Amino acid sequence: MSLDDLRLKSIASEVFGRRGFVVKEAVFTSFKEMNFRWTLRGNIVTLKVSDYLNDAPDEVLEEFLKGALTYIAGGRHVFGKRYMEYMTSDGFILRKRPVYYKRSRRLLRSDIGDHRNLFDAVQRLVERGLLNESDIQNTLFTWTSDPTFTRLGYCSQMFRIVVISRVFDSPSIPEELFDYVVYHECMHLRQGYRPFNHRPHDAEFRRNMALYPGGDELEERLRDIPKLYRK
Numbered sequence: 001m002s003l004d005d006l007r008l009k010s011i012a013s014e015v016f017g018r019r020g021f022v023v024k025e026a027v028f029t030s031f032k033e034m035n036f037r038w039t040l041r042g043n044i045v046t047l048k049v050s051d052y053l054n055d056a057p058d059e060v061l062e063e064f065l066k067g068a069l070t071y072i073a074g075g076r077h078v079f080g081k082r083y084m085e086y087m088t089s090d091g092f093i094l095r096k097r098p099v100y101y102k103r104s105r106r107l108l109r110s111d112i113g114d115h116r117n118l119f120d121a122v123q124r125l126v127e128r129g130l131l132n133e134s135d136i137q138n139t140l141f142t143w144t145s146d147p148t149f150t151r152l153g154y155c156s157q158m159f160r161i162v163v164i165s166r167v168f169d170s171p172s173i174p175e176e177l178f179d180y181v182v183y184h185e186c187m188h189l190r191q192g193y194r195p196f197n198h199r200p201h202d203a204e205f206r207r208n209m210a211l212y213p214g215g216d217e218l219e220e221r222l223r224d225i226p227k228l229y230r231k
Helices: 003-017 058-072 081-087 090-103 118-127 175-191 203-209 215-228
Strands: 022-029 036-041 044-050 140-143 153-156 161-164
Touching (some): 003 044, 003 058, 058 081, 090 161, 118 140, 118 175, 161 175, 175 203
Parallel strands (some): 022 044, 140 161
Antiparallel strands (some): 036 044, 153 161
16 A cells, blocks of 8 residues: 555545544545545445545545545535635646546547647637637647547546547538537536536536527537538
């Protein structure tokens, strides 16, 4: 067991011990996403925590574990101010984002495609007043390495990475559909980091999407992407 794991177990034992649990094991694990897993047998708990936190200060780890405990208990999980400030700091993002990037598969790792540049879409959205500079600050944009039709885009809110399917790097796909998908993912950036949020398309997100002119029609047209796509 590493020194980092020993530190994690010590803090976890204190946090979980207040609720009557005994921590049998607590280790940092190389999950791609920020995650934790647990097993619970009686009052004996085993924890695996994302190694993105392996060098976090003790108080940040403590607040994370308190939030994790509320999640395990099935209640409304709340993570403390120090934890949230640490996880959304430029220092954390710049230090850990390369690790996430390395663990991510099938990425071109570039915003420049054969026919289109992702930042051209971003700039158009800014010029139309649909995006603010704060929405895209400290953000990486990349294409997927190959065209994907089942997942047209996704966003890592924590690491501020927007990934767009290479299918939109085709002149046969209308530019307005391309811009709309980029906008969709940038609205997840606007939401910000939300620990273990399983409802990303909430009411606030839908309100932001409603600001896009003709969004409902464009949403319907996305279904035609496989028919429209030409290399």
